[in-house]
Amino acid sequence: MSVNSYFQERASSAVLSEKERGSITTSISTLSSRLNNYFTLAGDGLKTHFRFGSSMRGTILPRRDDPNSDIDYMVAFEKDGLQPQSYLDRLRRFVEKAYASSEVYQSSPTIVLELNHIKFELVPALFAWSTTYKIPNGPQGWQYSDPSDFNATLEEKNKNNGYLIKPTIRLAKIWNAANGYVFDSYLFEKWICNLSFWFAVNQRDHLFAVFDNLTANETTAWRNEKITRAKNLVRDIKSDEANGYPYRQKPKPRS
Numbered sequence: 001m002s003v004n005s006y007f008q009e010r011a012s013s014a015v016l017s018e019k020e021r022g023s024i025t026t027s028i029s030t031l032s033s034r035l036n037n038y039f040t041l042a043g044d045g046l047k048t049h050f051r052f053g054s055s056m057r058g059t060i061l062p063r064r065d066d067p068n069s070d071i072d073y074m075v076a077f078e079k080d081g082l083q084p085q086s087y088l089d090r091l092r093r094f095v096e097k098a099y100a101s102s103e104v105y106q107s108s109p110t111i112v113l114e115l116n117h118i119k120f121e122l123v124p125a126l127f128a129w130s131t132t133y134k135i136p137n138g139p140q141g142w143q144y145s146d147p148s149d150f151n152a153t154l155e156e157k158n159k160n161n162g163y164l165i166k167p168t169i170r171l172a173k174i175w176n177a178a179n180g181y182v183f184d185s186y187l188f189e190k191w192i193c194n195l196s197f198w199f200a201v202n203q204r205d206h207l208f209a210v211f212d213n214l215t216a217n218e219t220t221a222w223r224n225e226k227i228t229r230a231k232n233l234v235r236d237i238k239s240d241e242a243n244g245y246p247y248r249q250k251p252k253p254r255s
Helices: 003-013 018-038 084-098 149-160 165-178 185-193 203-213 221-242
Strands: 046-052 070-077 103-107 110-114 119-129 132-136 142-145
Touching: 003 165, 003 203, 018 046, 018 070, 018 084, 070 084, 070 132, 084 103, 084 110, 084 119, 084 132, 119 142, 149 165, 149 185, 165 185, 165 203, 203 221
Parallel strands: 070 119
Antiparallel strands: 046 070, 103 110, 110 119, 119 132, 132 142
């Protein structure tokens, strides 16, 4: 199997199955209903709530490829004027009551709900303007965020690069997860989207461009070791190809 064929096959397999998508859809419907039934006080309820993030962009990984794969879910409250921790506490009380048998914990600035098949990260928010919201920047501060601003950028980049950017991101995120999360997943996606792929014509070229552009200048040694190892592997594959060995043995599936 050629390197490019392997990457094409691996990227195609790194998508949610129909069963996973169905389970997530059901869980989101249940979450939405329970939120509406819990926060009912007029003027102090919810303004809106919705899914966002990688599951909307098509770059989420199945849990077999990323055990920490999750669904980002924004919960915008009506009443302003409180610190982020107050809204986080309200979300936690809701989840502990509505999902009494599930694991719940705070991972600032979110409340995490662990279900059997998926993990939700609930982000408290306050509406600002248009599609912009205030979200926690730590327990005592706010920052502005548009949860949908990156979606259109990625769609355009993907279209202009032969629809190879999203699969490239999924492949890069598989490496990231398998190596202890060298990078924050969202920031890694944005960084990849901002790269230039001038000479990339296939899946192999696009993925190698990602690693060619990585630099081992992180603040922690283990991250630099992971980056250096990946860059060396890419270098070795390119060397094999240059020497007339364009095929590599397909790795055995992990048990």
